[in-house]
Amino acid sequence: xxxxxxxxxxxxxxxxxxxxxxxxxxxxxxxxxxxxxxxxxxxxxxxxxxxxxxxxxxxxxxxxxxxxxxxxxxxxxxxxxxxxxxxxxxxxxxxxxxxxxxxxxxxxxxxxxxxxxxxxxxxxx
Amino acid sequence: xxxxxxxxxxxxxxxxxxxxxxxxxxxxxxxxxxxxxxxxxxxxxxxxxxxxxxxxxxxxxxxxxxxxxxxxxxxxxxxxxxxxxxxxxxxxxxxxxxxxxxxxxxxxxxxxxxxxxxxxxxxxxxxxx
Numbered sequence: 338x339x340x341x342x343x344x345x346x347x348x349x350x351x352x353x354x355x356x357x358x359x360x361x362x363x364x365x366x367x368x369x370x371x372x373x374x375x376x377x378x379x380x381x382x383x384x385x386x387x388x389x390x391x392x393x394x395x396x397x398x399x400x401x402x403x404x405x406x407x408x409x410x411x412x413x414x415x416x417x418x419x420x421x422x423x424x425x426x427x428x429x430x431x432x433x434x435x436x437x438x439x440x441x442x443x444x445x446x447x448x449x450x451x452x453x454x455x456x457x458x459x460x461x462x
Numbered sequence: 463x464x465x466x467x468x469x470x471x472x473x474x475x476x477x478x479x480x481x482x483x484x485x486x487x488x489x490x491x492x493x494x495x496x497x498x499x500x501x502x503x504x505x506x507x508x509x510x511x512x513x514x515x516x517x518x519x520x521x522x523x524x525x526x527x528x529x530x531x532x533x534x535x536x537x538x539x540x541x542x543x544x545x546x547x548x549x550x551x552x553x554x555x556x557x558x559x560x561x562x563x564x565x566x567x568x569x570x571x572x573x574x575x576x577x578x579x580x581x582x583x584x585x586x587x588x589x590x591x
Contacts, residue, residue: 358557361550368543385524386517413500420493424473445507455514 349422353415360412367405393460399453406449414442484566488549495546502539533587540587541580548572 374392392398418438426434476490512520526532552572556565 358554361547361554365547365551368547386513386520389513389520409503413496413503416496417500420496423493445504449507449510452510452514 349419353418357412357415357419360408360415363404363408364412367401367408370401371405390456390460393453393456399457403450403453406453407446410442410445410449414438484569488552488569492546492549492553495542495549498538498542499546502542537580537584537587540583541576544576544579544583545573548576 418434421431421434476493479487482490509523512523527536549569549572552565552568555561555568561568
């Protein structure tokens with residue numbers, strides 16, 4: 338049991354791999370929408386603070402951006418973990434890396450969602 | 463010492479293209495672009511704090527963002543994103559057991575599409591179109 342627990346620390350769990358793949362596909366979808374909005378719907382791009390507030394006044398936009406944020410953070414940090422695992426780290430290193438990645442990921446998502454809420458609030462004024 | 467055993471001290475081998483299959487080179491490019499894109503993601507999140515600081519702070523930042531150095535940096539992000547995204551789709555398809563027999567051809571085809579997309583974005587960005 339202890340061996341299994343240690344093994345989990347230094348290998349990529351199949352479920353985490355699947356989450357990384359699904360988040361990656363989510364990023365591809367949201368990035369495509371992002372390019373269409375920025376280069377086709379708004380051909381000049383979102384050029385100013387006022388343009389961005391106008392963009393956020395559409396209720397679908399914050400939902401889409403929140404999804405994009407979560408997918409991007411999850412995919413990037415799980416990917417970083419895969420790279421670290423490729424370097425054959427010790428269990429001791431992974432005991433430090435795993436909680437660090439969870440903390441950085443959680444803080445980034447909370448910070449990003451807070452930014453979104455501030456923009457939505459300002460867009461509704 | 464087993465040179466093939468993964469270890470941080472063997473990291474330099476990522477930058478050595480000798481005796482590597484096309485799949486291994488694609489794997490290395492995916493790892494390197496992933497590191498670049500991760501750094502960009504967290505820089506981008508930090509820069510977005512300018513939005514909270516108000517219109518003046520953000521609009522001032524946008525003027526800075528139009529400088530050639532930032533535009534070249536953005537071009538690297540776009541190139542990294544396109545290459546990583548398309549190669550990631552190939553890795554997913556192959557990992558699920560599909561198109562394994564044509565994985566090298568698939569990689570070459572997707573990288574040609576990536577190159578065309580990068581050239582398209584570079585022309586758009588630097589011609590001001």
